Amino acid sequence: MHIALNCVSYMNESINEHLHLLTKLALKGDEETAELLINILLSLEALQIRAIAYLLVYQIIMNTYIDLTEECKKCGGVCCKFGEPIELYSFDVEDLKSIVMEFDNYVIKNCGKVYLPRPCPFQNEWACSVHNVKPYACLSYPFAVENLQKDVISSYTYSHPPRPFIPHFCLAGQKVWNIIDSTIKDYKFLHGKEPLPQDLLKYTSKKLKVHI
């Protein structure tokens, strides 16, 4: 299922909805929210949550600092075409309704939940026609999708940046990981240690901002 990374199995459920909204803001490139979120996650001092913090950083880097137009075009938008319906959070529905007329015509409603079908009705050839208000799940693909990364998270045993799982068709994810991997090597060469999630985000954003 194409759902956003879910900390519910590691955290108190009462803060889960709020955490998802914070995470969506961070995934959209809000630097202050990203810093706050990473600090909250790391304060929990659990190894699996540290892995989640790294994966979120990878996804923020993908969403914010790297142009992936060519890769997504070449792939043809596979992640929007195939798979189970995408669950929408209430904040996703509000965001989409701000620009989509007759919203109810595009979604599936079941047991009080709202889903986007796939192929997604908002896909225009390979591109997303609602890019600025795309759902949390879409902003999470592929590094912050729980189902894709569950083995990476559960087998995480040491505090280094984890190697993510990337579907073979996701050329964008492969490009992003190559950039992050070489950035981690640069950081280690300069500082003599592995970057923490917040270090990796700061270092990568500084390095990549120069080129955009």
Ligand code: SF4
């Ligand atoms: S994110 Fe990956 S799977 Fe989705 S369109 Fe881009 S390359 Fe394809």
Ligand code: SF4
């Ligand atoms: S909303 Fe946009 S990114 Fe999400 S599945 Fe639809 S076309 Fe793809």
